[in-house]
Amino acid sequence: MTATFSPSAPALIFGGARGIGAAIVRRLAAEGRPVAFTYVSAPDRAAALIQDIEAGGGTALAIRADSADPEAVRLAVEAAVERFGKPEVLVVNAGMLMGGAIDQFAMDDFDRMLAINVRGVFAAIRYAAPHLLQGRRIVTIGSNTADRIGSPGSSVYAMTKAAVAQLVRGAALDFAPRQITINNVQPGPVETDMTADLMAYIVPKLPLGRIGKPDEIADLVAWLTGRGAGYMTGASLTIDGGWTA
Incomplete structure (x- = not known):
């Protein structure tokens, strides 16, 4: 059965107040969708x-x-369903990044990152799934560190993002009977407040010689949540300026 997409059907984005998440919110809203998004520490x-x-x-x-x-x-x-109705699009972007060598990594920080980057992704998909109609779209935002770490101190973060990629592969099979697609976008370095202090280190390592823009990630998400991506599911798409090439 082919999904009937509506330009006015709602979207729900977890982690949408800043950076990549805000770019996704703006992009999907520009398509005419009512967009609900979550935030934690950036009410302004x-x-x-x-x-x-x-x-x-x-x-x-x-x-x-x-x-x-x-x-x-x-x-x-x-709350999102009550306000806008059943979502056509679910994007799970909420995540956190903490670095540190394994022998110095605090267990509380380890637990917090797992809770947000892995369990939080699962919970968003788990609780949104009953509201998703036939043929709808789910996108998670992972990281290219799932494939290549590239620097010391990134082991725990990379582990959480590799877990997301595997979760998406399995979820694709779970949702296939309902024609719901789920894909994982794996950005590399992107110009956000988290990378502001790392530009001098990052840019020389990128084959394209520049850092990515949040809007470029949002454009890929928009394609994955649109009509043309109905045959793609369970995939992790890396967008990182050639970092992992």
Whole structure:
């Protein structure tokens, strides 16, 4: 059965107040979708993002939800469905990055990163799935470190992102009978507040000689959530300026 896509069907983005997440929110809202998105620590940015979208004629809803808390994730899904109805698109972008050598990595930090980067992704998919109709779209935002770490101190983060890639492969089989696709976008270095202090180190290592833009990641997500991507599922797509080439 082929899905009937509507330009006004809603989207739900976990982790949408800044950086790549905000770019995805803007991109999907520009398509005419009402967009619900979560945030944790950036209420001012979330409010400003809503103002921008509404100024452009769009509709958005900001929901405070910590992806480390499965119950908060469940409630965020319910709030989005109550406001906009069943989503056509689910994007799971919420994540955190902490570095450190294994023999110096605090267990509390390890648990926090697993809770957000792995369990939080699972919870978002788990609680949104019952609301997804036939043929809808799920996209997770992983990392190219799932394939190539490239620098010391990244082992735990890379492990969490490799887990996401494997979760997506298995989920593709689980959702295939419902014609729901799920794919994983693996960005490399992207110009966000997290990379601002690393530009001098990162750029010389990139074959294209420049760092990525959040809008470029959002464009790939928009394609994966559109009509043309109906035959792609279970894939991890790396977009990193040639870092892992």
